[in-house]
Structures are given as C-alpha cells and as structure tokens.
Amino acid sequence: MADKLHIITQNLQEVLNEQIIKHVIEVEQRPLKIYWGTAPTGRPHCGYFVPMTKIAHFLQAGCHVKILLADLHAFLDNMKAPLDLVAYRVKYYERIVKSMLTSIGVPIDKLTFVIGSTYQLSEKYTMDIFRMSSLVTQNDAKRAGADVVKQVESPLLSGLIYPLMQALDEQHLDVDAQFGGVDQRKIFVLAEEYLPPLGYKKRAHLMNPMVPGLTQGGKMSSSDPNSKIDLLDNAKTLNKKIASAFCAPGVVEGNGLIAFVEYVLLPISKLSVTNIGDEKLLVEKEAKFFIDRPEKWGGPIEYSSIEQLKEDFASDKLSPQDLKQGISDALNKLLDPIREEFNNDPSFKELEAKAYPPPVVAKQAKKKEKVLGSKYLEAMEAKKKRETEKTPGVAATGDSVDEVAAKVIETTITE
Ligand SMILES: N[C@@H](Cc1ccc(O)cc1)C(=O)O
Numbered sequence: 001m002a003d004k005l006h007i008i009t010q011n012l013q014e015v016l017n018e019q020i021i022k023h024v025i026e027v028e029q030r031p032l033k034i035y036w037g038t039a040p041t042g043r044p045h046c047g048y049f050v051p052m053t054k055i056a057h058f059l060q061a062g063c064h065v066k067i068l069l070a071d072l073h074a075f076l077d078n079m080k081a082p083l084d085l086v087a088y089r090v091k092y093y094e095r096i097v098k099s100m101l102t103s104i105g106v107p108i109d110k111l112t113f114v115i116g117s118t119y120q121l122s123e124k125y126t127m128d129i130f131r132m133s134s135l136v137t138q139n140d141a142k143r144a145g146a147d148v149v150k151q152v153e154s155p156l157l158s159g160l161i162y163p164l165m166q167a168l169d170e171q172h173l174d175v176d177a178q179f180g181g182v183d184q185r186k187i188f189v190l191a192e193e194y195l196p197p198l199g200y201k202k203r204a205h206l207m208n209p210m211v212p213g214l215t216q217g218g219k220m221s222s223s224d225p226n227s228k229i230d231l232l233d234n235a236k237t238l239n240k241k242i243a244s245a246f247c248a249p250g251v252v253e254g255n256g257l258i259a260f261v262e263y264v265l266l267p268i269s270k271l272s273v274t275n276i277g278d279e280k281l282l283v284e285k286e287a288k289f290f291i292d293r294p295e296k297w298g299g300p301i302e303y304s305s306i307e308q309l310k311e312d313f314a315s316d317k318l319s320p321q322d323l324k325q326g327i328s329d330a331l332n333k334l335l336d337p338i339r340e341e342f343n344n345d346p347s348f349k350e351l352e353a354k355a356y357p358p359p360v361v362a363k364q365a366k367k368k369e370k371v372l373g374s375k376y377l378e379a380m381e382a383k384k385k386r387e388t389e390k391t392p393g394v395a396a397t398g399d400s401v402d403e404v405a406a407k408v409i410e411t412t413i414t415e
Helices: 002-009 018-028 046-060 071-076 083-103 123-133 138-144 158-172 182-194 235-243 256-269 306-314 320-344 346-355 360-367 374-388 401-414
Strands: 014-016 033-038 064-069 111-115 177-181 204-208 271-276 279-284 289-291 301-303
Touching: 002 018, 002 046, 014 018, 014 182, 018 204, 033 046, 033 158, 046 064, 046 083, 046 177, 046 204, 046 256, 046 279, 046 320, 064 083, 071 083, 071 158, 083 111, 083 320, 083 346, 123 158, 138 158, 138 182, 158 182, 177 182, 182 204, 235 320, 256 271, 256 289, 256 306, 256 320, 289 320, 301 306, 320 346
Parallel strands: 033 064, 033 177, 064 111, 177 204
Antiparallel strands: 014 204, 271 279, 289 301
C-alpha cells in the first residue's frame, strides 16, 4: 500500500493534503479517484508527455482516472479557443492524448474522458458558480487565476469565472484529488478554501514541476512554435529542433533536455504491461535511457538513473551533442506510432484541419497585401495589439497569431 502511495506521488513537486490519499488507500481500501484537466487551446506538444507519464503512474497504482477536456475553460481563458472551433479541438485533444498514452504503453481502457460542457451547463453547476461567486472576492479570483489565465491589459470577466469553475469541477467530477502542473497551485488552494463552505469536501492536490521547454529554457509553450516540438513534427524537423536546442555543456540546472529525460523518458522506460487474465496491468521494469554514442566518443552508453546522467553531464563525460542524439532517437520512437496513426487515418487528419485551420488564408492574403494595402496593415496592427491586449472581435478567431491575422484578413477580403 505504501507502494501505491509512492507510485502516485513519485516525480511530483508538491502534494497538498496527502492524508486524503492515504485515507482512501489505507483505510477505505478503494481505488483513488483523480482527474487531470486540460483546456483544448493550442496544439498539444511534447511537453504533454510530462502529465501523461504521471497519468500512467496513477493507472499503474489502480486509480480511477478522469481526463477533463475543459472546453468552456478554453473559451473563458481570453477565448483562446473560439466557440466554433472548440468542439473540434476537444476531439483532437482526446485522440492525441489517447494516441500518446498508447505510444507510451499505457492501457487506456481504465481511463474516462469527460467534456466540461456536458455537465458545467447544468442547473446545479450553474447555481454552484453563483453560490461560489458570492463567497470569493474579485481580488481572490483574480489572484487564483494569475498563473493560468492569460494576463492582459483589460482583463475580461471570464477570467474570474475560470478558477471558480476549476474548483467546482472537483466536486462535480466526484474525485478525491486533482492533478496538474505547479502553475495550477493558486487555483488548487482556492478550491481547498472554498469547497468546504459550499458544503463540499476538500480534495488532495498533486502537482508536477514545470519542466523547461525541450528546445529553450523556460516552460514549453504552445504559443511559441520554436519552443515546442509538435507531436506530429516529422523526424527531420524534430532532429533539427533538438540539434539547435539550447544546452550549455556541463550545466544541469534548468536544462530542458535533461529534465525531459528525468520526467519523461526514464519514467516511461520503466513502464511495462502484463496481462493478468483479461486485465492489462502496468508493472515496473528497470529504467533505461540509451545513447548510441559514436565509438570515438566512448561508444554506446545506457543510463538507468538520472543521477548518473547528471553527474556525467556536469563533468563533461557526456556531451550536449550525445545527449541530444539519445533524446532525438527516444522521442522519434515515441512519436512514430502517433505519426503513423495520423498518416493512416483520414478522419484524424480531417479533425486536425478543422481544429487548427491552416493559415492559408493569411498566406493568400499576404500575396494580396499590395492590393489590400491599408486593410492588411490594419490587420497586422490588430494582430500586434492582441499580443498585449484582447480586442473582442479579433480574439474570437483563435489563439494563434496567424489564425487571428487569417481571420481578420478573411473578413476584410470577404467584406
Ligand atoms: N487550468 C488547466 C485546465 C483545467 C480546466 C478545468 C479544470 O477543472 C482543470 C484544469 C490548464 O491550465 O490547462
């Protein structure tokens, strides 16, 4: 049983109310009910392997895991997902998340996907938002969302509703615990404080660290295309991005590549599936990270612990180039089945195109730049302005800058 708790909490940065988890496992002796929420905004990238690895652990420990596809949250966060695209993005996220989990060897039959709007529009939930809005001050709601909701010059009311709903989701999804990045901490604390006065129980909160971007320092972000590796990037693009990634020799601290080995590649290599009767169970095997190092630099090497890798890197026994080689190889292996599924399934491709309409209109429009003249410039101004502030008309077009420009231009063309 101590084992289960260890599997559930390993590799996390922080756990709040661990006693709730212990009670469920040791006293109630039933599976822990836990959820992870994701707002379907930008395209999921390789950074998503970090929470996926934890979801694998939860399943390994026999938890009942729900994944919330928080469509309304994606809209409430500065309309990052406009309402006409969000349904497609929900489907795309579900497919890609399933595909990622399958790729890392996780049986997904024990996993439940829930779409936020399927219960968040009910009378009971709506009433709970109102009840909660009469307890939480505007200031507290604002602060709770500060690390999650996009911060703009003229903040919209929707950004205050967002954290309240995330807190209420714990009750309405009927879970014991919520899992998320440590960036969700302030919302988690809000939930702990305000669910009890509403007559609901306090939940446990599990947080994984923010793993720096694979290609640069800092958090992987879906809004900067160079800071992330898309799950559908081909091997050539991936290799190029990893090869040009920032990775100072000998520096372990803040090194996104090493963090990726620590939080994704090594833990994933430990997972193995066995069949017990009809049941597929995840069990642990020895961790392995293999680098096909050229003979002249010492030949192939295999790491079974991150400590050893860090030590070798810090003492220059392992070069950035060789580390990158190992990561490119491992990542390509993880992405291959996802790419294959995407390339062989027209419905997957169609979904992707609908969820993230290609910026062709913007390209066509660029050609028409001369014809359009000032209207194009206006569109570009609007695009720039949106980076610091939300203009409602423009914001409704999506979260990528290209998309915004495309839509503005599309409107000007069809006008
Ligand atoms: N806040 C989460 C998404 C989320 C939304 C609602 C929840 O109940 C949980 C999580 C994010 O930043 O992606």
